[in-house]
Amino acid sequence: MNQVPFIAVEGAIGAGKTTLASMLAAELDMPLLKEIVEENPFMERFYQNLDEWSFQLEMFFLCNRYKQLGDTESKLIRQGQPVVSDYHIYKNLIFSERTLKGREREKYRQIYHVLTDDLAKPDIIVYIKASLETLLARIAKRGRSFEQDMDHAYLEQLIEDYESAMSSLAVTEPETTIITVDGDSTDFVADPEHFAHIVSQVKSRISSGHPR
Numbered sequence: 001m002n003q004v005p006f007i008a009v010e011g012a013i014g015a016g017k018t019t020l021a022s023m024l025a026a027e028l029d030m031p032l033l034k035e036i037v038e039e040n041p042f043m044e045r046f047y048q049n050l051d052e053w054s055f056q057l058e059m060f061f062l063c064n065r066y067k068q069l070g071d072t073e074s075k076l077i078r079q080g081q082p083v084v085s086d087y088h089i090y091k092n093l094i095f096s097e098r099t100l101k102g103r104e105r106e107k108y109r110q111i112y113h114v115l116t117d118d119l120a121k122p123d124i125i126v127y128i129k130a131s132l133e134t135l136l137a138r139i140a141k142r143g144r145s146f147e148q149d150m151d152h153a154y155l156e157q158l159i160e161d162y163e164s165a166m167s168s169l170a171v172t173e174p175e176t177t178i179i180t181v182d183g184d185s186t187d188f189v190a191d192p193e194h195f196a197h198i199v200s201q202v203k204s205r206i207s208s209g210h211p212r
């Protein structure tokens with residue numbers, strides 16, 4: 001077991017992961033690990049034609065996160081440094097199980113396990129659970145052009161996929177503490193009390209020795 005906390009913020013598209021992870025990293029004085037999005041060369045084409053581009057897109061995300069987390073593990077976690085990340089590596093499987101089919105899905109699963117099974121897993125997941133309405137409002141507010149015509153059914157499905165994924169992680173990674181934040185009623189950006197409540201939940205998990 002690691003000696004320092006590794007915290008991942010998770011939730012469906014636009015839930016506020018990067019925002020909350022940045023706030024937590026600043027508040028807890030921890031380095032921030034942010035996922036690479038804009039550099040993904042398949043992003044725009046993927047949203048125009050999911051079936052055609054999903055394998056390339058999922059492989060790009062997987063390889064990037066594998067490299068990023070591997071580096072973070074050797075440079076920070078194993079050196080006794082805590083980390084806050086705006087994703088959990090498991091996210092790859094949540095998306096790929098939804099976007100890939102048949103042989104591609106099966107091959108991806110195998111590659112996923114080969115690459116990630118021995119990577120450090122977070123001790124704490126802060127899971128932002130938000131409704132379709134909230135996610136759509138945040139996606140519109142952020143204004144990334146390639147996301148503006150996103151199929152609502154895809155997003156709705158991902159909300160359910162995240163729910164199932166968090167339930168299965170609770171079983172498969174019992175040492176991980178999952179803190180669920182209601183992303184509809186909690187506004188950690190506008191309301192300092194809401195943010196303070198999340199911080200105190202995280203701190204209590206760290207100081208109670210669970211995890212680490």
Ligand SMILES: Nc1ncnc2c1ncn2[C@@H]1O[C@H](COP(=O)(O)OP(=O)(O)OP(=O)(O)O)[C@@H](O)[C@H]1O
Nearest residue numbers: 012013014015016017018019138141142187188189
């Ligand atoms: N609690 C909040 N209240 C209001 N706006 C928010 C809140 N959290 C995030 N936002 C805004 O919503 C948008 C999406 O947030 P953010 O980029 O943090 O989401 P994300 O979960 O990291 O997205 P993605 O899944 O695309 O990586 C941003 O414009 C951000 O400023």
Ligand SMILES: Nc1nc(=O)c2ncn([C@H]3C[C@H](O)[C@@H](CO)O3)c2[nH]1
Nearest residue numbers: 013037057058061091092095099147
């Ligand atoms: N298909 C797919 N697989 C992933 O692993 C993945 N990770 C993020 N995304 C999409 C969501 C946002 O639009 C944008 C930023 O998070 O990229 C993904 N899409």
